[in-house]
Amino acid sequence: MADVAEAAGVSRATVSRVLTRDPAVVEATAAAVREVIERLGYRPNRAAQALMGASRTLGVIFGEPPGRASALLLRGINEVATSAGYTLAVAIATDSDGEELRRGLNTMVEQSAAAVMVLPSTSLNAEVLAAADVPFPIISTTDLGPGSPCSVAALDELGAVDVVMEHLLEIGRSRILHIGARPETLVSRFRWDGWKARVDDADFFEMAEEWTARAGYEALHRAVARGARPDAVFAATDEMALGAMHAAAELGLRVPEDLAVAGFGGLPITEFFGPGLTSVATALHERGALAVEECVRRLAEPDGPPSYRLIAGELVVRRSTVAARSSDQVSAGRGDVHGVVGGVL
Template structure:
């Protein structure tokens, strides 16, 4: 297949995007041709080289680009239903940080959500097709059928992979340490029956925040499996989990919730039950969302540096794109217990 000669003359020196457009491929694929990547099919290579010849694209410009590769487009993949992405302020903060950092680097952002098996397959095909130069993954659930390694592009995860990701780059918050600090604070404050509303057990934040809770109570020799309920990080799930906990352990005097939204749901449930916060039951959340200051009482929370995580993820991804041989970084950022009226 040859490149069509029906083109519009560029108004300035031809760019890589012009070459890609004429060849009918993505900028990422055109870049791989110019840098000699073995992953490009011969037919595709021929089309790109024909386009270069027709446009008069200078190879020395390509060589300079190869020495300092830039990301033309980056995908942000969010492993949740779209309605949940819009409902949880965490995603808005992450998106803002990622977009600001990519704008500074003159890179485009493509946002994709995936939840069903069909969406996982479609997103995998999209990422393998060369439409983007790299990908950022946020709120991913442990799925053995999603093979990050086979995508063939640089990628960075928000949160450590649940399993099999020893060679993957990620940026995480200290979920274990943050949860442990929160629960120790409750115990040191004289609370005797500390329950938790844990996050999803197939996500690293859910697993690690529950582990921090268990470590703190295990060290105090007061760990009770009946004091653990699970939610999905949403306010409604926190409300339902609190009712379940009270049914099983009516003497609860403190709750550590693995997200601010679940903590807000717990506050609502306690109010309906006539339990005073913090006199009867203390509550601590996790995230440090601005909404934590709008609850009644204001929510004590473990603040994770969401904006810094987004910035760090983009920085690592761009570094991988610029240097394909770079060893993937695995970064864990600190958290901070913010004391307010709920505990």
């Protein structure tokens, strides 16, 4: 297909549309493509032949190593896709130069995917999506901004971070240490930007190389060793926050009396560690469902523009964060409080 596209001076997407007899292709262009197909003796493979009919396959490409969060997102995608009569093709693209993502997109072309959902992890991934020459709509499950070249069905990251920071400030914490991770990743940048808008003090920032509990544990130890004296921690993930709580115990810091701790992700298990971890539940199942809904919309409206849809997170307040001057008034129960962050745009 690539040879035909090059010889005809068109994109591979146009070749695919000619093969599927898409009436939207200008007849002169379609005729030129058919002439090249005949001259080169090109014969569509089975995947291309399947494009002649309506494909019932949706693609999913993860741009970061699979974890529990990815599994929850995939569960939401699978439930809605299956109920709509689609099957899934899944690929992983975790390299730093974008080549795996390009191969993943090519694989989805070969598998006749009708639409593809991508969880881009880096700005480079986003650039690959912007330059992709594929015959199907792409839906990003990470926020790429309102000017995104593809549809977005993602979490309102900045809104979620803002509500965590607002909560910590409202309970009287001002020296808020942010434990961030992998600065090249899009979500790390969102969480750093949200923290910086409220604190912007380099003394209260600690970078970790991984999204793990050990990384959070080591980061708090490093921060205290270099003289930082935070009264709160906002960690980029729940796992990192749990590691920070363990480090706090070793450092003689009581949670929440001396150090309030908040995470990000809303993993159910966090309710049962220490006093219970305050976190933002990131609506992974709902985001998966929204991504499939956007696939179906784009397939029903092939000429329609990409949409930009952000879904709310939910702040879950537990006893790891209480007011600095009123911790002795908090009851022994966890007393979770739920609040919606942002909204669907």
